[in-house]
Amino acid sequence: MASMSTLFAKTSTPTIPLPRTRQTHLASRLELPLTRLPGVAPAREIGSERLRRRRRGDGPGSRVGCSLIEPDGGALVDLVAPEGAAREARRREAAMPGLPRVKLSRVDLEWVHVLSEGWASPLRGFMREAEFLQTLHFNCLRLVGGGAVVNMSVPIVLAIDDAQKRAVGDQRRVALVDADNKPVAILSDIEIYKHNKEERIARTWGTTAPGLPYVKEAISNAGNWLIGGDLEVIEPIKYNDGLDQYRLSPSELREEFNRRNADAVFAFQLRNPVHNGHALLMTDTRRRLLEMGYKNPILLLHPLGGYTKADDVPLSWRMKQHEKVLEEGVLNPDTTVVAIFPSPMHYAGPTEVQWHAKARINAGANFYIVGRDPAGMSHPVEKRDLYDAEHGKKVLSMAPGLEKLNILPFRVCKILTLFLCPWHTFSTEFSR
Amino acid sequence: MASMSTLFAKTSTPTIPLPRTRQTHLASRLELPLTRLPGVAPAREIGSERLRRRRRGDGPGSRVGCSLIEPDGGALVDLVAPEGAAREARRREAAMPGLPRVKLSRVDLEWVHVLSEGWASPLRGFMREAEFLQTLHFNCLRLVGGGAVVNMSVPIVLAIDDAQKRAVGDQRRVALVDADNKPVAILSDIEIYKHNKEERIARTWGTTAPGLPYVKEAISNAGNWLIGGDLEVIEPIKYNDGLDQYRLSPSELREEFNRRNADAVFAFQLRNPVHNGHALLMTDTRRRLLEMGYKNPILLLHPLGGYTKADDVPLSWRMKQHEKVLEEGVLNPDTTVVAIFPSPMHYAGPTEVQWHAKARINAGANFYIVGRDPAGMSHPVEKRDLYDAEHGKKVLSMAPGLEKLNILPFRVCKILTLFLCPWHTFSTEFSR
Numbered sequence: 001m002a003s004m005s006t007l008f009a010k011t012s013t014p015t016i017p018l019p020r021t022r023q024t025h026l027a028s029r030l031e032l033p034l035t036r037l038p039g040v041a042p043a044r045e046i047g048s049e050r051l052r053r054r055r056r057g058d059g060p061g062s063r064v065g066c067s068l069i070e071p072d073g074g075a076l077v078d079l080v081a082p083e084g085a086a087r088e089a090r091r092r093e094a095a096m097p098g099l100p101r102v103k104l105s106r107v108d109l110e111w112v113h114v115l116s117e118g119w120a121s122p123l124r125g126f127m128r129e130a131e132f133l134q135t136l137h138f139n140c141l142r143l144v145g146g147g148a149v150v151n152m153s154v155p156i157v158l159a160i161d162d163a164q165k166r167a168v169g170d171q172r173r174v175a176l177v178d179a180d181n182k183p184v185a186i187l188s189d190i191e192i193y194k195h196n197k198e199e200r201i202a203r204t205w206g207t208t209a210p211g212l213p214y215v216k217e218a219i220s221n222a223g224n225w226l227i228g229g230d231l232e233v234i235e236p237i238k239y240n241d242g243l244d245q246y247r248l249s250p251s252e253l254r255e256e257f258n259r260r261n262a263d264a265v266f267a268f269q270l271r272n273p274v275h276n277g278h279a280l281l282m283t284d285t286r287r288r289l290l291e292m293g294y295k296n297p298i299l300l301l302h303p304l305g306g307y308t309k310a311d312d313v314p315l316s317w318r319m320k321q322h323e324k325v326l327e328e329g330v331l332n333p334d335t336t337v338v339a340i341f342p343s344p345m346h347y348a349g350p351t352e353v354q355w356h357a358k359a360r361i362n363a364g365a366n367f368y369i370v371g372r373d374p375a376g377m378s379h380p381v382e383k384r385d386l387y388d389a390e391h392g393k394k395v396l397s398m399a400p401g402l403e404k405l406n407i408l409p410f411r412v413c414k415i416l417t418l419f420l421c422p423w424h425t426f427s428t429e430f431s432r
Numbered sequence: 433m434a435s436m437s438t439l440f441a442k443t444s445t446p447t448i449p450l451p452r453t454r455q456t457h458l459a460s461r462l463e464l465p466l467t468r469l470p471g472v473a474p475a476r477e478i479g480s481e482r483l484r485r486r487r488r489g490d491g492p493g494s495r496v497g498c499s500l501i502e503p504d505g506g507a508l509v510d511l512v513a514p515e516g517a518a519r520e521a522r523r524r525e526a527a528m529p530g531l532p533r534v535k536l537s538r539v540d541l542e543w544v545h546v547l548s549e550g551w552a553s554p555l556r557g558f559m560r561e562a563e564f565l566q567t568l569h570f571n572c573l574r575l576v577g578g579g580a581v582v583n584m585s586v587p588i589v590l591a592i593d594d595a596q597k598r599a600v601g602d603q604r605r606v607a608l609v610d611a612d613n614k615p616v617a618i619l620s621d622i623e624i625y626k627h628n629k630e631e632r633i634a635r636t637w638g639t640t641a642p643g644l645p646y647v648k649e650a651i652s653n654a655g656n657w658l659i660g661g662d663l664e665v666i667e668p669i670k671y672n673d674g675l676d677q678y679r680l681s682p683s684e685l686r687e688e689f690n691r692r693n694a695d696a697v698f699a700f701q702l703r704n705p706v707h708n709g710h711a712l713l714m715t716d717t718r719r720r721l722l723e724m725g726y727k728n729p730i731l732l733l734h735p736l737g738g739y740t741k742a743d744d745v746p747l748s749w750r751m752k753q754h755e756k757v758l759e760e761g762v763l764n765p766d767t768t769v770v771a772i773f774p775s776p777m778h779y780a781g782p783t784e785v786q787w788h789a790k791a792r793i794n795a796g797a798n799f800y801i802v803g804r805d806p807a808g809m810s811h812p813v814e815k816r817d818l819y820d821a822e823h824g825k826k827v828l829s830m831a832p833g834l835e836k837l838n839i840l841p842f843r844v845c846k847i848l849t850l851f852l853c854p855w856h857t858f859s860t861e862f863s864r
Binding site for chain 1: 561565628635819820832
């Protein structure tokens, strides 16, 4: 086995101005003091009120399932019509002649999937301009009735071109159709606004260099307008690729965690095969959570299943490898849930890792494992990584709306061995 | 007189998703209901709890001055050594041999000025990395001890090059010196981190197009490192250009507003001569505030005095024009304070307008007038404005940390006449 080590890393804590008065002191969540049990190595715990409560033993009793972290906005969004008459009515409505049609690209359809199941709760459809602007400028959305915000760092938007905009005219709703022209959803109470691609790209990726994979795939050739509105989906989105059984919705995941009596859920986002560093890390995280007083921490091993760039390992291969990891007992099937996260990949580093974490809150995870350079990639033009490898976890730890999530930073050494995978040795790291 | 009109504009309210439950409803501050008195045209009032209290007549009594809006973080930052022994000690300390020196550019010195007087309260010096990242990603800084944030949208940073970084080595403090090598301040408890110019520019301006004035002036040729720390300034920054008497600090402005028994302060940021549209707007705003129940609203006419691009009207000319406007009675000197805002100009549109507003909170303003395309300019490469003209006021109205500020949007027609100014007719608008 190649040399490796797995450890919880103490994030380098940015020095902050010495406080003169408490009131004028600026905080970084990274500087919160570590809570440490005797004999337990310091996991970085942030926003861990619930954790402390558990350790004090005054958490909820037998109905452990009910203690799953609350979804953003208080309730999971579900935009799919219930089976039966309601669904058929929506299907007929979407097929009505005269209703303008917007054809969805592959990535658009993945976003419909994401929205329909409430991964982006409380968002109820493609963003209107107020949500788009808040996402670009603040990485969060303000809730009605007070100062509370939810995190939202990547724009979930639908582009249309001039001809489509003209076709929509003054109408208030449109049908969204798939590549075969089959209606998938209705978008209602719509708002059409300008798609300033340059600004969207600059603020999301921190660069406008040509060659960003998501930009090439989904933005460069997209229309110059964005259409936002309330999404009403006809039926659950399926891909019929033999992997749909892994595509559990946030609601189904919560049900599964409840069924297993989980009292902590720790999520691990990945878009590459599991290697031994990952496996040890995940096993070790469970051990630590047990030591902290949790009775039954469950791992959500959560590969990203939407659009990825051409040189990433294909989803079907990755899922085979993940299955093997469970079959071979490298990870314990009783305490592990493997499911597919349907989001497309932005490769937007510190901006995107917030989305990855926020979506897992909605799926019931209250711990999120983050490595170096999450959602990062090489700069498309210059010979360097696009993002500072430490910025992802720093930004995640300071992000508005993610205070309730416990961030678990880690580092894995460079030389790694994969389990049960055609690729045996990699000299790079796969956690991101 | 050319055709013109001045009006309070009802900001176009972005349509937002219809609420299913209140909890999952996303808010835009733009959609808050208007409070309207009989006969009073609807000024857009946001965060106007204090306003409502006043109207109910249960505001504070005679000590009106004490009711000025609270500075961000609760107390104004003042980083200048008190006159006398303390100042002389700091001067000697800064001149000590062995203390590494960092030479300040003109723009750097303007930021030292801004920081020293507390315009950026509660910031106590050039940003360390945690503050820089929060500024770039969230346009706000989290305060210690809870979820409260203050707005902070433009990075206030100091760049050094490789040689300077080597010279600093492991030392914990440096002297900041002016163009003549005269020590101006000490920066202590320093942190040096990478200056990723591309990312800074993309996230601040929403473009990386060549030709952005501030980028050319202060970033392109700056060093590849940023040095943050606590700033200790030796003495007040002076320019000896005949205009220093206009450079009132936030503390001096608050004193002046108190002296005049102001119970509302409405700030008007500008970087061009006053034209009749501006003048009518400012007069009209005061009238409206009186109608709303305020007894003595004071106008802060607050031209920006730091770096501006070459084709802007020079500060000295602008100040002459502003003086004339008061002398001629176009604006009432009893209810107007003219002062210089020492910040350099970014021309960063919706990002920068937040800074302009936030700094005026610290100076005591609880109303902020915002026009179309604030802090905007033409795209440096393409034939269009860099920013959507409506985004500035929309972003301002939704910005975290600015909830307590009342935003007063307005529009002025295109053809305007200037008062008492060599330029008689402009076909563009000067409010931005």
